Amino acid sequence: MIGLRSKRIISDTIIYIVLLVMVVIWLFPLVWMVLRAFDVNGNAASSSIFPREFTLDNFKDLFAGSDYEQFPYGRWLLNTLIVALGSCVISTLMVLMVSYALSRLRFKARKKLMNIALILGLFPGFLSVIALYYIFKTFGLAGRMESDMPFINLIGLILAYSLASGTGYYIVKGFFDTVPMAIDEAARIDGATKNRIFWQMIIPLSKPIIIYTILTSFIGPWCDFILAATFLGSNDTYLTIAVGIRKWISGETLPSTHFARFCAGGVLIAVPITILYLIMQKFYVAGITGGAAKG
Numbered sequence: 558m559i560g561l562r563s564k565r566i567i568s569d570t571i572i573y574i575v576l577l578v579m580v581v582i583w584l585f586p587l588v589w590m591v592l593r594a595f596d597v598n599g600n601a602a603s604s605s606i607f608p609r610e611f612t613l614d615n616f617k618d619l620f621a622g623s624d625y626e627q628f629p630y631g632r633w634l635l636n637t638l639i640v641a642l643g644s645c646v647i648s649t650l651m652v653l654m655v656s657y658a659l660s661r662l663r664f665k666a667r668k669k670l671m672n673i674a675l676i677l678g679l680f681p682g683f684l685s686v687i688a689l690y691y692i693f694k695t696f697g698l699a700g701r702m703e704s705d706m707p708f709i710n711l712i713g714l715i716l717a718y719s720l721a722s723g724t725g726y727y728i729v730k731g732f733f734d735t736v737p738m739a740i741d742e743a744a745r746i747d748g749a750t751k752n753r754i755f756w757q758m759i760i761p762l763s764k765p766i767i768i769y770t771i772l773t774s775f776i777g778p779w780c781d782f783i784l785a786a787t788f789l790g791s792n793d794t795y796l797t798i799a800v801g802i803r804k805w806i807s808g809e810t811l812p813s814t815h816f817a818r819f820c821a822g823g824v825l826i827a828v829p830i831t832i833l834y835l836i837m838q839k840f841y842v843a844g845i846t847g848g849a850a851k852g
Contacts, residue, residue, distance in 0.1 A: 594821040600814070615821035622818075630822060632794055633801040636711060637826070640797060641779040643715040648722035648774035653767065656729035657755050661741060674724040683783050689717050690787050699788045707792040714788045714797075718778045732766040733759065768837050776830055798826050 589606065594615055596608035619630040659671060693699035698713030736759060744754045760767070778785075782799040789796055793804075802822040805815035 590820050591824055593817055594824045596817045596820075598817065600816060615817045616825065618818055619822055619825065627793065628801065628804060629794060630798070630801065633796050633798045634826075636795060637779060637797040637799070640711055640714050640718070640785075641775050644718035644778045645771060645775040647715070647719035649767070649770045651719065651723045652725060652729050652770050652774070653760070653763075654755070655723035656726040656733055657759060659726055660730045660733035661738075661751070671726075674726065678724055678727075686784055686787050689784070693717060693788065701790050702792075707790045707795040710789045710795060714778075714785060717784060717788060718781075719774075722774065729766050729770060732763060736762055772833065772837055775833075779826075779830060798822065802826075 592606075592608055595611040595613070597610040597612040597614070598608065622628070625631075659667065690699050693713045693716070696713075697709065698716065699710055701707050701709050740758055740762075741754050744758055749758075780799065781797075782803070785797045786800045786803075789800055793801070802819050805819040805822070
C-alpha cells in the first residue's frame with residue numbers, strides 16, 4: 558500500500574511536471590523571438606530553431622538602416638512614448654478621481670452607475686473600436702491623411718485610450734475603501750474641503766495603488782495594436798511601434814528579408830516594460846492586493 562508521504566510525492570511530481578510543460582510552452586515563443594532578433598539570417602523561414610550565427614545588425618538597422626526614412630523606428634518609438642505618457646497621465650487622474658468619488662461620496666444613482674460601469678467593463682474593448690473611430694473622425698481626431706495634419710491622429714488616440722478609463726474604478730475604489738473614513742471626518746472638522754482632502758491627504762497615503770494605476774495605464778497604449786491601427790493614417794512618420802513594425806512582415810517582399818528586424822523591434826519595445834515592472838513590482842503587488850481587499 559502506498560503511504561500518505563508517497564502519495565504526496567507522486568502528486569507533487571505530477572503537478573511540477575505539468576507546470577514545467579506549461580512554462581516551456583509559454584516561454585518558447587519568447588525565447589525564439591529573442592534568438593531570431595540576433596539572427597544574421599533575416600528570412601522569416603529558417604531551417605533551424607537556433608540561429609547559426611549571431612549579429613547586432615538587426616538592432617542597428619532599427620535606427621540606422623538604409624531604409625530608415627521609410628521605416629523610422631526612432632520616430633515610432635517617440636510617438637508611442639508620447640501616446641503612452643499622455644494617456645497614462647489622463648487615465649490615472651480620471652481613475653483616481655472617479656474611484657475616490659464612488660468610495661467617499663453618497664449620491665443618487667451611485668450604485669446604478671457603478672453597476673453599469675462594471676457591466677460595460679465585461680465587454681472586450683475592441684468591440685467599440687469602429688464606433689470610436691467614426692465618432693473621433695467626426696471631430697477630426699482620427700483618420701487624417703498624409704497631407705492633413707496626421708499628428709492630430711495621435712491626440713485622438715490619446716483621448717480614445719483615456720476618456721473611458723474611469724469605468725475601471727473597482728480596484729482603486731477597493732483600495733480607497735480601506736483608507737479610514739476618520740481621516741476625512743477629522744479633516745472636515747478642521748475646515749478642509751473634499752478637494753483638499755483628496756489631493757493632500759488621501760493621495761499621499763495611496764502610493765501603491767497610484768503606481769499600480771500608472772503601470773496599467775501606461776502598458777496598454779504602449780503595447781496596443783488594434784486601436785492604433787484603426788485610428789492612425791497612412792503617414793509612416795506618425796505611427797506607433799506596434800503598427801509600424803508590422804510593415805516589416807506585411808509587404809510582398811519584406812517578410813523574407815526583414816523578419817529578424819521585426820523580432821529585434823519587438824524585443825526592444827518589451828525592454829522598458831520589463832524594467833519598469835521589475836522596479837515597481839513591490840508597489841504593483843501591494844496596490845492590486847490592497848484594492849482587492851474590499852470590493
